[in-house]
Amino acid sequence: MTESDLLTPAAPAPDALDALHAFVERHPRLFVLTGAGISTDSGIPGYRDENGAWKRSPPITLQEFTGSEAWRRRYWARSMLGWPAVGFAQPNGAHRALARLDSAGYVSALVTQNVDGLHQRAGSHGVIELHGSIGHVHCLDCGAQYTRASIQPLLEANNPEVAGAFAAPAADGDAHLDFDGNLPFAVPACAACGGMLKPSVVFFGENVPRERVAAAAVALDAADAVLVVGSSLMVYSGYRFCAWAQERGKPVAAVNFGRTRADPLLALKVEASCAATLEGLTARLMPRFNEHEEHAGQRPDTAADTARSGGEPPRTATNTDIER
Ligand SMILES: [Zn+2]
Numbered sequence: 416m417t418e419s420d421l422l423t424p425a426a427p428a429p430d431a432l433d434a435l436h437a438f439v440e441r442h443p444r445l446f447v448l449t450g451a452g453i454s455t456d457s458g459i460p461g462y463r464d465e466n467g468a469w470k471r472s473p474p475i476t477l478q479e480f481t482g483s484e485a486w487r488r489r490y491w492a493r494s495m496l497g498w499p500a501v502g503f504a505q506p507n508g509a510h511r512a513l514a515r516l517d518s519a520g521y522v523s524a525l526v527t528q529n530v531d532g533l534h535q536r537a538g539s540h541g542v543i544e545l546h547g548s549i550g551h552v553h554c555l556d557c558g559a560q561y562t563r564a565s566i567q568p569l570l571e572a573n574n575p576e577v578a579g580a581f582a583a584p585a586a587d588g589d590a591h592l593d594f595d596g597n598l599p600f601a602v603p604a605c606a607a608c609g610g611m612l613k614p615s616v617v618f619f620g621e622n623v624p625r626e627r628v629a630a631a632a633v634a635l636d637a638a639d640a641v642l643v644v645g646s647s648l649m650v651y652s653g654y655r656f657c658a659w660a661q662e663r664g665k666p667v668a669a670v671n672f673g674r675t676r677a678d679p680l681l682a683l684k685v686e687a688s689c690a691a692t693l694e695g696l697t698a699r700l701m702p703r704f705n706e707h708e709e710h711a712g713q714r715p716d717t718a719a720d721t722a723r724s725g726g727e728p729p730r731t732a733t734n735t736d737i738e739r
Contacts (some may be wrong), residue, residue, distance in 0.1 A: 423659040427687035427695060428603050435692065436699045438668050438683050442640035444523040447513060448656055449458070450646025451586060452671055453689045454531050458500055462586040474589065480613065481555070485596030487611075492600050493675050495570040496582040496613070501531050502564060508690035509644065510537035510695045519701055524634030528646060528653045530587055530616045540705030543631050549588045552603075556610025561590075561616065566603050575600035576597055587616065603660035609732035613659040623652045635659060640682075645689045648676040 427435070439445065460671040462474065479486040506514075514537040516522050526540050528533055530549040534542045552561045571578040577600060582592035594600070603612050617623055618734030635641070641660045646669075648654040657667045666682035669675055670692045678684070685692050 425688040426691040427670075427685050431685045431687065432692065432695045432699070434683055435668065435670070435685055435696055438640070438641075438666070439521060439696065439700060442638075442666065443521055444637065444639045444640035445515075445516070445521055446524045446526065446635050446640070446656065446660070446665075447522050447642045447644060448646060448653055449525070449527045449529060449530060449534070449644045450648070450653060450671075452645025452647075453509045454504070454507075454529055454533055454645070456509065456688070456690050457504045457531070457533055458584070459504055459531055459533075460500075460584055460586050462690035474587065474619050476611070477618040478620050480618060481611070484597070484602070487596075487602050488598070489596035489601040491570060491602050492574070492577050492594040493582070493585070493590045493592045494588055495567065495574065496580060497584050497588045498563065498567055498590055500584030500590075501588040502567070503534060504531060506533045506537035507690075509693045510534055510539070512690070514538035515697050515701065516693075518715070521700065522639045524631065526631045526634070526653075526656065528650065536611070543627060543634070543681060545617070545627060545631070547614075549614055549616055551615035552608045552612050553615050554605035554608060555613050557605060557608040559605055559607045560573045560608075560615070561612070566612070569603050570601075573603075574653050588614070617652075628652075631656065632659065635665070636663070638665065640665050641667040643667065643671065643675065643677065645671055647671065648675065675697075 427649055451459070455461055475486060475490055480490055510533045513522065513525065513534065517525065517539045522539070525534060525539050526545060527542060529544050530544065530546050532544075532548055532550050550563050552563050552566055553559065577592075577594070580592060582590035587589050604610065605612055609721060635656055640658060643653075643657065646653055648657060654676050657680060660667050663679045667680060668682050668683040668685075669677065670685045670687065670689055675681070675684075
Protein backbone atom coordinates (compact mmCIF):
# COMPACT_ATOMS: atom_id res chain seq x y z
CA MET A 416 0.00 0.00 0.00
CA THR A 417 1.37 3.41 -0.91
CA GLU A 418 1.13 6.64 1.01
CA SER A 419 -1.40 7.76 -1.58
CA ASP A 420 -3.63 4.79 -0.75
CA LEU A 421 -3.51 5.61 2.95
CA LEU A 422 -4.52 9.21 2.37
CA THR A 423 -7.26 8.55 -0.15
CA PRO A 424 -10.71 8.11 1.34
CA ALA A 425 -12.46 4.88 0.39
CA ALA A 426 -9.52 3.49 -1.53
CA PRO A 427 -10.16 0.00 -2.91
CA ALA A 428 -8.92 -2.99 -0.94
CA PRO A 429 -5.73 -4.40 -2.49
CA ASP A 430 -7.42 -7.69 -3.39
CA ALA A 431 -10.25 -5.81 -5.13
CA LEU A 432 -7.69 -3.88 -7.15
CA ASP A 433 -5.90 -7.16 -7.97
CA ALA A 434 -9.16 -8.59 -9.25
CA LEU A 435 -9.91 -5.52 -11.38
CA HIS A 436 -6.38 -5.53 -12.77
CA ALA A 437 -6.72 -9.20 -13.73
CA PHE A 438 -10.14 -8.50 -15.27
CA VAL A 439 -8.71 -5.80 -17.54
CA GLU A 440 -5.71 -7.92 -18.50
CA ARG A 441 -8.09 -10.70 -19.56
CA HIS A 442 -10.38 -8.20 -21.34
CA PRO A 443 -8.16 -5.39 -22.63
CA ARG A 444 -10.76 -3.72 -24.88
CA LEU A 445 -13.27 -2.17 -22.51
CA PHE A 446 -16.68 -0.69 -23.16
CA VAL A 447 -16.68 1.85 -20.35
CA LEU A 448 -20.03 3.17 -19.11
CA THR A 449 -19.92 6.06 -16.66
CA GLY A 450 -22.54 7.76 -14.50
CA ALA A 451 -22.98 10.52 -11.95
CA GLY A 452 -20.74 8.80 -9.38
CA ILE A 453 -17.63 9.59 -11.41
CA SER A 454 -18.32 13.34 -11.29
CA THR A 455 -19.25 13.79 -7.63
CA ASP A 456 -15.55 14.30 -6.82
CA SER A 457 -15.67 17.24 -9.24
CA GLY A 458 -18.36 18.87 -7.10
CA ILE A 459 -21.31 17.79 -9.28
CA PRO A 460 -24.06 16.18 -7.23
CA GLY A 461 -25.75 12.96 -8.31
CA TYR A 462 -29.46 12.17 -8.46
CA ARG A 463 -29.59 9.09 -6.33
CA ASP A 464 -28.40 7.73 -3.01
CA GLU A 465 -26.55 4.44 -2.47
CA ASN A 466 -29.82 2.51 -2.68
CA GLY A 467 -30.68 4.01 -6.05
CA ALA A 468 -33.50 6.18 -4.65
CA TRP A 469 -34.01 9.86 -5.55
CA LYS A 470 -32.10 12.11 -3.17
CA ARG A 471 -34.81 14.76 -3.45
CA SER A 472 -37.68 15.40 -5.78
CA PRO A 473 -37.44 13.77 -9.23
CA PRO A 474 -36.05 15.95 -12.04
CA ILE A 475 -38.18 17.82 -14.55
CA THR A 476 -39.68 15.85 -17.42
CA LEU A 477 -39.83 16.85 -21.07
CA GLN A 478 -43.62 17.02 -20.85
CA GLU A 479 -43.47 19.47 -17.94
CA PHE A 480 -40.85 21.63 -19.64
CA THR A 481 -42.56 21.97 -23.00
CA GLY A 482 -46.09 22.02 -21.59
CA SER A 483 -45.97 24.89 -19.13
CA GLU A 484 -44.45 28.37 -18.94
CA ALA A 485 -44.45 28.06 -15.15
CA TRP A 486 -42.30 24.91 -15.32
CA ARG A 487 -39.93 26.64 -17.71
CA ARG A 488 -39.59 29.61 -15.34
CA ARG A 489 -38.84 27.21 -12.52
CA TYR A 490 -36.37 25.24 -14.65
CA TRP A 491 -34.38 28.29 -15.80
CA ALA A 492 -34.40 29.94 -12.36
CA ARG A 493 -32.85 26.80 -10.88
CA SER A 494 -30.53 26.37 -13.86
CA MET A 495 -29.23 29.92 -13.48
CA LEU A 496 -28.12 29.16 -9.91
CA GLY A 497 -26.96 25.60 -10.64
CA TRP A 498 -24.93 26.32 -13.79
CA PRO A 499 -21.69 27.51 -12.18
CA ALA A 500 -21.17 24.20 -10.35
CA VAL A 501 -21.21 22.25 -13.61
CA GLY A 502 -19.99 24.99 -15.96
CA PHE A 503 -16.78 25.56 -14.03
CA ALA A 504 -16.24 21.97 -12.86
CA GLN A 505 -12.90 20.35 -13.53
CA PRO A 506 -12.19 16.69 -14.32
CA ASN A 507 -11.02 14.62 -11.35
CA GLY A 508 -8.59 11.72 -11.08
CA ALA A 509 -11.15 9.22 -12.37
CA HIS A 510 -11.75 11.17 -15.59
CA ARG A 511 -8.01 11.54 -16.08
CA ALA A 512 -7.32 7.87 -15.41
CA LEU A 513 -9.91 6.90 -18.05
CA ALA A 514 -8.28 9.29 -20.52
CA ARG A 515 -4.94 7.54 -19.85
CA LEU A 516 -6.52 4.12 -20.32
CA ASP A 517 -8.01 5.45 -23.55
CA SER A 518 -4.66 6.69 -24.84
CA ALA A 519 -3.10 3.33 -23.95
CA GLY A 520 -5.72 1.49 -25.99
CA TYR A 521 -7.75 -0.10 -23.19
CA VAL A 522 -10.94 1.81 -23.95
CA SER A 523 -12.73 0.71 -27.10
CA ALA A 524 -15.69 2.95 -26.25
CA LEU A 525 -16.51 5.48 -23.56
CA VAL A 526 -20.23 5.93 -23.11
CA THR A 527 -21.44 8.33 -20.43
CA GLN A 528 -24.78 9.07 -18.84
CA ASN A 529 -23.33 12.38 -17.65
CA VAL A 530 -23.92 15.69 -19.42
CA ASP A 531 -21.01 17.59 -17.82
CA GLY A 532 -18.42 17.16 -20.60
CA LEU A 533 -15.70 16.25 -18.09
CA HIS A 534 -14.45 13.18 -20.00
CA GLN A 535 -13.70 15.35 -23.02
CA ARG A 536 -12.04 17.98 -20.84
CA ALA A 537 -9.84 15.23 -19.36
CA GLY A 538 -8.75 14.22 -22.87
CA SER A 539 -10.91 11.22 -23.76
CA HIS A 540 -11.86 10.90 -27.42
CA GLY A 541 -14.99 9.69 -29.17
CA VAL A 542 -17.13 9.99 -26.04
CA ILE A 543 -20.76 8.97 -26.60
CA GLU A 544 -22.93 11.27 -24.47
CA LEU A 545 -26.11 9.24 -24.08
CA HIS A 546 -27.97 12.07 -22.40
CA GLY A 547 -26.47 14.97 -24.32
CA SER A 548 -24.56 18.02 -23.13
CA ILE A 549 -25.53 20.59 -20.49
CA GLY A 550 -22.99 22.91 -22.13
CA HIS A 551 -25.34 23.55 -25.04
CA VAL A 552 -28.82 24.91 -25.63
CA HIS A 553 -30.92 24.69 -28.78
CA CYS A 554 -34.10 26.19 -30.14
CA LEU A 555 -37.03 23.80 -30.37
CA ASP A 556 -38.55 25.93 -33.15
CA CYS A 557 -35.71 26.71 -35.57
CA GLY A 558 -32.89 24.45 -34.36
CA ALA A 559 -30.41 27.26 -33.67
CA GLN A 560 -27.68 26.22 -31.22
CA TYR A 561 -26.06 28.22 -28.43
CA THR A 562 -23.52 27.54 -25.73
CA ARG A 563 -25.05 27.40 -22.28
CA ALA A 564 -22.30 29.78 -21.12
CA SER A 565 -23.62 32.44 -23.52
CA ILE A 566 -27.11 32.18 -21.99
CA GLN A 567 -25.96 32.69 -18.38
CA PRO A 568 -25.24 36.46 -18.62
CA LEU A 569 -28.69 37.02 -20.15
CA LEU A 570 -30.37 35.06 -17.38
CA GLU A 571 -28.51 36.98 -14.67
CA ALA A 572 -29.02 40.40 -16.26
CA ASN A 573 -32.76 39.87 -16.74
CA ASN A 574 -33.41 38.29 -13.34
CA PRO A 575 -31.27 40.17 -10.80
CA GLU A 576 -33.53 39.38 -7.82
CA VAL A 577 -33.25 35.63 -8.28
CA ALA A 578 -29.60 35.79 -9.38
CA GLY A 579 -28.66 36.97 -5.89
CA ALA A 580 -30.24 33.98 -4.16
CA PHE A 581 -28.27 31.08 -2.77
CA ALA A 582 -29.15 27.50 -3.65
CA ALA A 583 -27.10 24.35 -3.31
CA PRO A 584 -26.22 22.80 -6.67
CA ALA A 585 -28.10 19.69 -7.79
CA ALA A 586 -27.59 17.11 -10.53
CA ASP A 587 -27.32 18.11 -14.21
CA GLY A 588 -26.84 21.83 -13.59
CA ASP A 589 -29.97 22.12 -11.44
CA ALA A 590 -30.12 23.78 -8.01
CA HIS A 591 -32.18 23.22 -4.89
CA LEU A 592 -34.18 26.43 -5.23
CA ASP A 593 -37.78 26.35 -4.08
CA PHE A 594 -38.97 28.63 -6.88
CA ASP A 595 -42.66 29.21 -7.56
CA GLY A 596 -43.03 29.14 -11.34
CA ASN A 597 -45.93 31.62 -11.11
CA LEU A 598 -43.54 34.35 -9.93
CA PRO A 599 -41.96 36.65 -12.52
CA PHE A 600 -38.88 35.25 -14.24
CA ALA A 601 -37.56 36.10 -17.70
CA VAL A 602 -37.03 32.85 -19.56
CA PRO A 603 -34.40 33.06 -22.34
CA ALA A 604 -35.68 32.96 -25.93
CA CYS A 605 -34.01 32.12 -29.24
CA ALA A 606 -32.13 35.17 -30.56
CA ALA A 607 -32.88 34.08 -34.13
CA CYS A 608 -36.61 33.42 -33.98
CA GLY A 609 -37.85 34.10 -30.45
CA GLY A 610 -38.66 30.39 -30.03
CA MET A 611 -38.39 28.09 -27.04
CA LEU A 612 -34.87 27.25 -25.88
CA LYS A 613 -34.10 23.91 -24.28
CA PRO A 614 -30.84 22.61 -22.85
CA SER A 615 -29.34 20.00 -25.19
CA VAL A 616 -29.81 17.19 -22.72
CA VAL A 617 -32.15 14.24 -22.67
CA PHE A 618 -34.81 15.07 -20.13
CA PHE A 619 -36.57 12.41 -18.14
CA GLY A 620 -39.47 11.26 -20.28
CA GLU A 621 -37.42 11.64 -23.45
CA ASN A 622 -35.74 8.85 -25.39
CA VAL A 623 -32.04 8.71 -26.16
CA PRO A 624 -31.74 9.34 -29.90
CA ARG A 625 -31.72 6.06 -31.79
CA GLU A 626 -28.46 6.75 -33.63
CA ARG A 627 -26.66 7.37 -30.35
CA VAL A 628 -27.81 4.01 -28.98
CA ALA A 629 -26.88 2.31 -32.25
CA ALA A 630 -23.35 3.74 -32.13
CA ALA A 631 -22.94 2.48 -28.57
CA ALA A 632 -24.27 -0.98 -29.52
CA VAL A 633 -21.70 -1.23 -32.33
CA ALA A 634 -19.00 -0.25 -29.86
CA LEU A 635 -20.19 -2.91 -27.45
CA ASP A 636 -19.79 -5.57 -30.14
CA ALA A 637 -16.16 -4.54 -30.59
CA ALA A 638 -15.38 -4.73 -26.86
CA ASP A 639 -14.24 -7.67 -24.71
CA ALA A 640 -16.09 -6.59 -21.58
CA VAL A 641 -18.05 -3.78 -19.91
CA LEU A 642 -16.66 -1.64 -17.10
CA VAL A 643 -19.29 0.42 -15.29
CA VAL A 644 -17.93 3.39 -13.33
CA GLY A 645 -20.04 5.40 -10.88
CA SER A 646 -23.54 4.40 -11.95
CA SER A 647 -26.37 2.67 -10.13
CA LEU A 648 -27.76 1.79 -13.59
CA MET A 649 -31.26 2.56 -12.37
CA VAL A 650 -32.02 4.21 -15.72
CA TYR A 651 -32.65 1.80 -18.56
CA SER A 652 -30.60 3.85 -21.04
CA GLY A 653 -27.45 2.69 -19.23
CA TYR A 654 -28.61 -0.63 -17.82
CA ARG A 655 -29.45 -2.04 -21.26
CA PHE A 656 -25.77 -2.21 -22.22
CA CYS A 657 -25.13 -4.54 -19.29
CA ALA A 658 -28.08 -6.69 -20.29
CA TRP A 659 -26.87 -6.78 -23.90
CA ALA A 660 -23.34 -7.64 -22.75
CA GLN A 661 -24.68 -10.59 -20.81
CA GLU A 662 -26.66 -11.78 -23.82
CA ARG A 663 -23.47 -11.60 -25.90
CA GLY A 664 -21.34 -13.45 -23.35
CA LYS A 665 -19.27 -10.40 -22.36
CA PRO A 666 -18.54 -10.01 -18.65
CA VAL A 667 -19.47 -6.85 -16.73
CA ALA A 668 -17.43 -5.28 -13.91
CA ALA A 669 -18.48 -2.25 -11.87
CA VAL A 670 -16.78 0.35 -9.70
CA ASN A 671 -19.56 1.92 -7.64
CA PHE A 672 -20.58 2.70 -4.09
CA GLY A 673 -23.77 0.92 -3.18
CA ARG A 674 -26.27 -1.15 -5.08
CA THR A 675 -26.56 -1.26 -8.85
CA ARG A 676 -29.41 -2.62 -10.91
CA ALA A 677 -26.91 -4.95 -12.60
CA ASP A 678 -25.59 -6.49 -9.37
CA PRO A 679 -26.98 -9.97 -10.18
CA LEU A 680 -25.04 -10.16 -13.43
CA LEU A 681 -21.75 -8.58 -12.37
CA ALA A 682 -18.58 -10.65 -12.74
CA LEU A 683 -16.77 -8.23 -10.43
CA LYS A 684 -17.73 -5.31 -8.23
CA VAL A 685 -15.43 -2.82 -6.51
CA GLU A 686 -17.15 -0.66 -3.90
CA ALA A 687 -14.65 2.17 -3.56
CA SER A 688 -13.85 5.66 -4.81
CA CYS A 689 -13.88 5.86 -8.62
CA ALA A 690 -10.77 8.05 -8.68
CA ALA A 691 -8.75 5.94 -6.23
CA THR A 692 -9.73 2.73 -7.99
CA LEU A 693 -9.00 3.89 -11.54
CA GLU A 694 -5.76 5.59 -10.50
CA GLY A 695 -4.74 2.33 -8.84
CA LEU A 696 -5.67 0.42 -11.96
CA THR A 697 -3.66 2.66 -14.29
CA ALA A 698 -0.69 2.45 -11.91
CA ARG A 699 -0.75 -1.33 -12.28
CA LEU A 700 -1.40 -1.45 -16.00
CA MET A 701 0.98 1.37 -16.89
CA PRO A 702 3.59 1.68 -14.11
CA ARG A 703 6.10 3.51 -16.28
CA PHE A 704 3.47 5.98 -17.48
CA ASN A 705 2.51 6.76 -13.91
CA GLU A 706 6.12 7.38 -12.86
CA HIS A 707 6.14 10.31 -15.26
CA GLU A 708 2.68 11.49 -14.34
CA GLU A 709 3.17 11.11 -10.63
CA HIS A 710 0.13 12.27 -8.72
CA ALA A 711 -1.40 13.94 -11.72
CA GLY A 712 -4.67 12.88 -10.10
CA GLN A 713 -6.12 15.43 -7.73
CA ARG A 714 -7.66 14.82 -4.38
CA PRO A 715 -11.43 15.17 -4.53
CA ASP A 716 -11.46 18.31 -2.40
CA THR A 717 -8.73 19.85 -4.54
CA ALA A 718 -10.81 19.23 -7.64
CA ALA A 719 -13.81 20.84 -6.02
CA ASP A 720 -11.72 23.85 -4.99
CA THR A 721 -10.52 24.19 -8.55
CA ALA A 722 -14.11 24.02 -9.74
CA ARG A 723 -15.12 26.81 -7.39
CA SER A 724 -12.15 28.98 -8.25
CA GLY A 725 -13.19 29.38 -11.86
CA GLY A 726 -11.94 28.48 -15.32
CA GLU A 727 -13.54 28.20 -18.70
CA PRO A 728 -16.90 26.48 -18.85
CA PRO A 729 -16.83 23.19 -20.76
CA ARG A 730 -17.25 23.21 -24.49
CA THR A 731 -18.52 19.84 -25.43
CA ALA A 732 -19.92 18.29 -28.58
CA THR A 733 -23.45 19.37 -29.27
CA ASN A 734 -26.11 16.76 -29.03
CA THR A 735 -29.79 17.04 -28.82
CA ASP A 736 -32.24 15.05 -27.01
CA ILE A 737 -34.00 11.32 -24.81
CA GLU A 738 -35.44 7.58 -22.21
CA ARG A 739 -34.33 8.43 -18.82
ZN1 LIG B 1 -35.10 29.71 -32.96
